[in-house]
Amino acid sequence: MAGLNVSIAFFFLVLGTCEALRRLSKRLLAPGLLGCLAAELLRMLLEIGPWGGLGPDVVLTLLFLLFAVHTACADGAAANPTISLQEFLLFEHGPVATVAKLLAQCVGAGLGWALTKLYWSWELTQLHLIQNLMASECSSSIHTSPHLGALVEAACSFFFHLVLLRVRRSPAVCRVPVLAATVTFLTYVAVPATGAFFNPALAAASTFLCAGSSLRDYIQVYWLGPLTGMLAALLLYQGNIPRFFQKNLLYGQKSKYKIPKARVTHAEDGEQRQKGKGEKSNPVPKSHSSETSL
Secondary structure, three states, rough: HHHHHHHHHHHHHHHHHHHHHHHHHHOOOOOOHHHHHHHHHHHHHHHHHOOOOOOOOHHHHHHHHEEEEHHOOOOOOOOHHHHHHHHHHHOOOOOHHHHHHHHHHHHHHHHHHHHHHHHOOOOOHHHHHHHHHHOOOEEEEOOOOOHHHHHHHHHHHHHHHHHHHHOOOHHHHHHHHHHHHHHHHHHHHHHHHHHOOOOHHHOOOOOOOOOOOOOOHHHHHHHHHHHHHHHHHHHHOOOOOOOOOOOOOOOOOOOOOOOOOOOOOHHHHHHHHHHHHHHHOOOOOOOOOOOOOO
16 A cells, blocks of 8 residues: 555656646747647656556556546647657648657657656665566567567557547547546557557657567567557548548548539420510510501
8 A cells, every 4th residue: 555655646746747847848938849849758757757666456547547637738748659640640730840749759758767767766665676676677568479469559559549539629528538548448458468558659668678579579569550550540530641642532522512403394394485485575566456447
């Protein structure tokens, strides 16, 4: 119980620190690119920081809480390279802003992982002591073949982005719990196979340096897998990828306006109408009533 209290306290400490730094960055940094960088960096710190020292029976509950809280206060930051690339493909952000987001996410993930290892080094609980010993000789999170692992990560990314595309315009009161529940469910299903990252930056900071798999396997599972899943979800939802194709490749576009069908008239009616028009245009002169009498 003491270890759980310490982990929860660390969670709120990270949350409060990131929120304070985010508000400070809004005042100090000019709006636009620098503000975007700060938001992505701070959210990535919040994403990866609280993962230290939590058992599997607590992770899912705290994951739902974590994702719900920092999605509600993310201020538009994605903390996931596949989300930033999806926004780029939808023409929501340009190439410069997208590259800046990706760099900020990588830096934030690295700093977050360093913060987590520093937190373990304090050894506030016995679990932290074990995690600290395991961190120096960590093992790969891929517990299946690379091809199957890439398929699992692609499936997780596919369902996540499909839900994200469906609810991204919805009010926060609906969007936040739906996304948090989706991430929690996908994590529960896919953890035994790959660790259920479906976030290239988070996976690169957490497991790329661990022994047991090659760099090629890590790239295939944790980068190519989520990217493929995102592209498949976008293609299925939109029918095309707007940045590459303007034409809808999957769904036929229906016209919003209905063209009324022409009424077929009988030939006799047409002749009568034409005759009637002729009578009006060329009226027959009236004959004199009678000759004047002598």
